[in-house]
Amino acid sequence: MSRVVADYPSPSHDTVPFRSPTGLGHMELTTDHDQPPPPSRRRFGLSPTLGQLLKQVGDVRKESTGDGGETPDHQVLDLGGDSVPRSIPFVLSFSNLTYSVRTRRRNRIAAGDTSGVFTRTKTLLDDISGETRDGEIMAVLGASGSGKSTLIDALANRIAKESLKGTVNLNGEALDSRLLKVISAYVQQDDLLYPMLTVEETLMFSAEFRLPRSLSNSKKKARVQALIDQLGLRNAAKTVIGDEGHRGVSGGERRRVSIGIDIIHDPIILFLDEPTSGLDSTSAFMVVKVLQRIAQSGSIVVMSVHQPSYRILGLLDRLLFLSRGRTVYSGSPAQLPGFFSDFGRPIPENENRTEFALDLIRELEGSPGGGGGTKSLVEFNKHWQIQTTKNDGCLINPQISLKEAISASISRGKLATSDAAAGSASLVPTFANPIWKEMAVLSARSVTNSRRMPELFGIRLGAVVVTGFILATMFWHLDNSPKGVQERLGFFAFAMSTTFYTCADALPVFLQERYIYLRETAHNAYRRSSYVLSHALVSFPAIAFLSITFAATTFWAVGLDGGFSGFLFYFFVILASFWAGNSFVTFLSGVVPHVMLGYTIVVAILAYFLLFSGFFITRDRIPDYWIWFHYMSLVKYPYEAVLQNEFQDPNKCFVRGVQIFDNSPLAALPAAMKLRLLRNISGSMGVNITATTCLTTGRDILVQQGVTDLGKWECLVVTVAWGFFFRVLFYFALLLGSKNKRR
Ligand SMILES: Nc1ncnc2c1ncn2[C@@H]1O[C@H](COP(=O)(O)OP(=O)(O)O)[C@@H](O)[C@H]1O
Ligand SMILES: [Mg+2]
DSSP, X not given: OXXXXXXXXXXXXXXXXXXXXXXXXXXXXXXXXXXXXXXXXXXXXXXXXXXXXXXXXXXXHHHHHTOTTOOOOOHHXXXXXXXXXXXXXXXXXXXXXXXXXXXXXXXXXXXXXXXXXXXXXXXXXXXXXXXEETTOEEEEEXXXXXXXXXXXXXXXXXXXXXXXXXXXXXXXXXXXXXXXHHHEEEEOSSOOOOTTSBHHHHHHHHHHHXXXXXXXXXXXXXXXXXXXXXTTOGGGTTSXXXXXXXXXXXXXXXXXXXXXXXXXXXXXXXXXXXXXXXXXXXXHHHHHHHHHHHHHTTOEEEEEESSOOHHHHTTOXXXXXXXXXXXXEXXXXXXXXXXXXXXXXXXXXXXXXHHHHHHHHHHHHHSTTTSHHHHHHHHHHHHXXXXXXXXXXXXXXXXXXXXXXXXXXXXXXXXXXXXXXXXXXXXXXXXXXXXXXXXXXXHHHHHHHHHTOHHHHHHHHHHHHHHHHHHHXXXXXXXXXXXXXXXXXHHHHHHHHHHHHHGGGGHHHHHXXXXXXXXXXXXXXXXXXXXHHHHHHHHHHHHHHHXXXXXXHHHHHHTOSXXXXXXXXXXXXXXXXXXXXXXXXXXXXXXXOOHHXXXXXXXXXXXXXXXXXXXXXXXXXXXXXXXXXXXXXXXXXXXXXXXXXXXXXXXXXXXXXXXXXXXXXXXXXXXXXXXXXXXXXXXXXXXOOOTTOEEEEXXXXXXXXXXXXXXXXXXXXXXXXXXXXXXXXXXXXXXXXXXXXXX
16 A cells, blocks of 8 residues: 555665554554555545645554554654664755845945945855755854854745745755745744743643644643653753743753754754854753754754854764855864865864864954955865765765655654644645634633733733722712813813723733744744734733723712613723724734834824824814824724713703803802893893703713714724724734745
8 A cells, every 4th residue: 555655765664663552562554565555545646746645644544543533652752762764864955055135334435525325245155055864963063153044044944035046955856935844943043932831831832833633632742741851851841931030941941942842743854043052061962962862863953053062063963164154164073184184284182173173264264365264275175075975975865755755754753743634635734723723722821921920910900990090089079060071071081091001011912922923933833813813812801801990990989970881881982992902002013123112103193092082172173184083093982982971861961050151251250140140141042041951961062072973882883893903904914024034
């Protein structure tokens, strides 16, 4: 049956051991030419796509375990020693990689006054070639600024295709970026982790994102536990990661966690940018030791390293020395002394080889002629390369095609995303989980992280309580006189805009996890839409709690109208404003990259919203050319909603009899005089106005305030809709803003 495994001419194809979850011990994915091909095979003509091949791998598994839902345990984890059959050769080769950027610089020409902007091209990578295979660690060395990170980015497809010249192949085939995303992992230089999660939780969340849904929860747990052991993190498993304000794990442990979250799905290619920098030598050694184990499990490891210690050097299989973007040495650590003695600068005994090499390169770089010194080394290296390949013939020839290699690798338990692939016609699924699962995991992670920092919510709650208390006491039990009406209007305008201002605290939420988000979406851990939805979901309980607190502290204290149903509506409006404000600020945080800038913009825009809300200038008096801003003002809708809630009662009177003189110069007259005036007015108008006649109802006040265009429920709906609108905008902001590739 499985021609996948049968076809490639590897010596050890016949036994592909993996521990079966059902405890069947060693399983043999042997080929059986006597049997007719399985239906799946017959369905796809003679040259199946990789997706179909993978499906067959799935079939193989189903048959061998008798259960489609099972996946073999990861062989990586079971490695006792280092004797792994080298049956699946992956060869990553890259040739003539060249990458240059345009730098714009303003140059003042000293002699004259002419100043101008000059564009220069700077070559960051200059014709770099090399290759490496599974089971090996390739290290890119060089001084800081020599182009190590750039080379890793180029290999990991993090540089836009248009700008990068040269080719990167895996087993002789150009790597499609979607495939690379699935089979590789990229560990960047800085650790971006949620500070308040423990090591175990961090890895578990990563497992939830990246391991296929068909894998049972206990299997994911087992994978995490095994990974913890593999990474040597057993003692730190229950410790939180920590940050500047909280004690957490050590730097070396942190780095290993960072590596762990990226290799949870057991990638075929692992790229790491300076995984050892900033660590003490023991921690650094442990990190590289872990990497060696990963490589020996059948992965290609490519990493950059600033200055490896002697012990680390012993773990590396290939070295690539860079100087100003050019290769100055490429070969094994063992060949290093020979290379330099051939060059005429033998490495003295008792000297660290890499230190010597880096010092020599720096010395040559510093020598006169603008890199003329390194030029000789670059040229020498070229000749030396030709020489050695002629002597050893050590260019690796991949024996099998990429498709076969990947399929075989998957059947050995690598690339945990494979199971779902079996069902789909595409190569490998882009996402491991459905959207609801992603949302659940994202929300759970976010809740766990923020639950451990209760002080943050405490501060928000405190702000709302204090504001509510001040408002409640300032506007204590307002009456229904003309003055009381003015105060009510002021209260509503202030209360509604306060809810929006309180939302400014949503700004740092995304900005803080922005880089985590970028890293995770870069390798398709989850969909951007799931992130947006869970972001909204997680913020909701908090704003609901804040809304009820604010509504309850102010409604009865100020003496607002409408009884319990009035209170409920008031609460809904506040909740809706919190929602709209939160969405608005979240959207801004997706667009504005910096917190301080974000606050400035939020505060300014909210001030304009208040200005145009209709409180300071009523709608009918706003100039025509500004009226669009009135309709865009988020404060307008909740403000009008609560006004209508307050003044909708037709039986309530706000100006009665002589109160007509309040708020006017006549207010100072004695009461008897006012009554006489009122009688005179009613006489001349021919209407009977007595001391108890109602002159202004709530409706009249609404008309005076220009609140006539929308009903109160309509206002509520519009406010809620604004919230959704900004969430959608946030989604698009993320979609457009997260292209983490170099230009
Ligand atoms: N976008 C860019 N524009 C101009 N110079 C850049 C850009 N990106 C990187 N460089 C320069 O390219 C060189 C190599 O950078 P990098 O690959 O990060 O070096 P390394 O990782 O070896 O320290 C550095 O001198 C850096 O300043
Ligand atoms: Mg770097």
